[in-house]
Amino acid sequence: MCRRYPMIPIYARLLGAIFCILxxxxxxxxxxxxxxxxxxxxxxRLQQSGSAVIVDVRTxxxxxxxxPPGAISIPYRMLREGTNDPTAFEQAVREAANxxxxxxxxxRGVRSEEALLxxxxxxxxxxxxxxYDAWKGLIK
Numbered sequence: 001m002c003r004r005y006p007m008i009p010i011y012a013r014l015l016g017a018i019f020c021i022l023x024x025x026x027x028x029x030x031x032x033x034x035x036x037x038x039x040x041x042x043x044x045r046l047q048q049s050g051s052a053v054i055v056d057v058r059t060x061x062x063x064x065x066x067x068p069p070g071a072i073s074i075p076y077r078m079l080r081e082g083t084n085d086p087t088a089f090e091q092a093v094r095e096a097a098n099x100x101x102x103x104x105x106x107x108r109g110v111r112s113e114e115a116l117l118x119x120x121x122x123x124x125x126x127x128x129x130x131x132y133d134a135w136k137g138l139i140k
Contacts, residue, residue, distance in 0.1 A: 036116060038126040040134045043103045044068075052101040054128070055093055057115045068105060068135050072096045076106075076115040090119055097123065106131045 038046070046052035047070060056067050057076035067073065074096060079089040093102055102125040104112035109131040116127045128135070 036126045037129050038103055039129055040138045043105075043126075043128045043135075044138060046101065046103065050100075052103050053097055054103045054105055055096055056105050056132075057112050058106050058132075066132070068132070071105065076111060080118070089115065090123070093119060093125070094123060101126070103128050105135065108133050 043052070043054065047054055047068075054068050054071040056071045056073045058073075059078060060073050060075045074089065074092045076089055079092060080086070085091075096102070102119075102123060104115050104125060105128040106112040106115075109127055109129055112127045112131060116125055119125050130137075
């Protein structure tokens with residue numbers, strides 16, 4: 001222990017613990033994301049067949065033309081951070097799904113990946129790879 005700065009060893013251990021947790025979280029996220037992703041082509045096919053619903057997790061102020069046709073807007077961050085109920089997003093997704101598979105979409109797939117990780121395991125959900133940027137390429 002350093003006499004001049006006695007807290008340094010404690011901070012070093014704390015930072016080491018935080019790094020460990022983040023490393024484990026990232027590897028867990030990578031494992032889940034690789035099995036819970038869907039291409040835009042597959043997402044479109046699932047939506048057209050009626051077996052899945054697309055949930056746009058971006059902010060609700062976007063115009064309807066900036067969303068995949070038929071997508072339901074459930075703004076993830078606004079519901080997660082703007083309400084006192086931490087389960088508000090999950091409840092809204094569960095209601096929108098109505099028993100169907102949920103396909104999450106955002107601009108590039110980052111926010112929807114984040115949203116996917118907070119959903120319960122009993123909600124069948126996948127992240128659309130590439131997000132709306134990839135979706136625009138599909139519809140052109």
